Amino acid sequence: GAVVSQHPSRVICKSGTSVKIECRSLDFQATTMFWYRQFPKKSLMLMATSNEGSKATYEQGVEKDKFLINHASLTLSTLTVTSAHPEDSSFYICSASPGAGGDETQYFGPGTRLLVL
């Protein structure tokens, strides 16, 4: 149980294009989903927290117009990297938390490797 998927797993795009990454909780409803960014050999850095049906809360230094987050349902959140540039190349990881009954465990997706040329 508690499986989180991400799509795509890898994406290569040209500079200036937008890329959408999907995060799905497959066997539970996620009250809250989180988006992280990870550089090689570094730790995960939280980008934003999203609750179903409301606007995402972005961490300091993360541009909300650059990284658009939509949490349209209890099983799906999307991250859109708009007008991507090479410096946006990174490993993007989402997590989902049931939230119900005080269960705040975050279950992580497999990550999406983004390469912007």
Add this chain to the structure above:
Amino acid sequence: GESVGLHLPTLSVQEGDNSIINCAYSNSASDYFIWYKQESGKGPQFIIDIRSNMDKRQGQRVTVLLNKTVKHLSLQIAATQPGDSAVYFCAEILHAGGTSYGKLTFGQGTILTVHP
């Protein structure tokens, strides 16, 4: 700012040995701690957690110890296997202001290599 950090960035052990991965945290108000395992190119995998009102918790082959006096967290892996090779992160959550939800702050990470 306050953060979670690790003493050892790399750890190499022989198969069958016990492994101990350490973590120091600086925010004494953190009340929930989690250990994650991350294999190359994959997302973090939950291993074990512990709340601040406990000092020890055991799982299958893993034990987490929490020493609030010195703000230290450790993960013990018994009979380490080659499949345990990965990066291990500790993470803390601070439930500030009585909110039911806290943000995970990840530590630096320790690379565990298990030699056959």
